[in-house]
Amino acid sequence: MKFLYKQNYVTKILGVGLMAVILCIFAHKMNYIVIPMPQDNIPEYHTNILTINSIFSGFALTNLGILLTMSDDQLIKKLEGTDILKKRNIVIGHSIIFGAISIFISVFWVLKINLGFFSAIIGKEYFLVIREFFFYIEIISLVISIFYFLLSVEKMIQLLNLLHIPRKRYTDKQVDELKKRIFEKRQ
Incomplete structure (x- = not known):
């Protein structure tokens, strides 16, 4: 499990x-x-992958923004001695990085960039294998990005649970008295 929280992007890539x-x-x-490459509507298929990645990467960036707005002195003091913030940053970073890799590769298919001249240089069979290789990287990066996004949500829940200060619970009788006082003031 520790491997998930290490900041070694290169090893994971x-x-x-x-x-x-x-x-x-x-x-x-x-x-x-294992994962069949699409044969029909290829740009549409990769547009869908691009859209999914964009949504999850946007949510990951929002998650990071929430963390930045919560970074006040009380929060930092409360989290001293824990690795909660570090783990959150790492999983958010991984989600964004792997989403960006998948987005980058998707763009080549969406824009219909013609790299067919490589087949003349390296041969058609090798070109098709390399194309399939990048397709797999696109899909695997998408899956890893979503996985790290879900992990970042879990870390956010842990953080909020740590920061949550339970409020005093009122009895039903106290609630009724409070309602009476509020409604009496309105009249």
């Missing part, structure tokens, strides 16, 4: 690349496709 390589090997050596 390399892990995503390794997972994409493994999926390419499954597809081409074992003839087993």
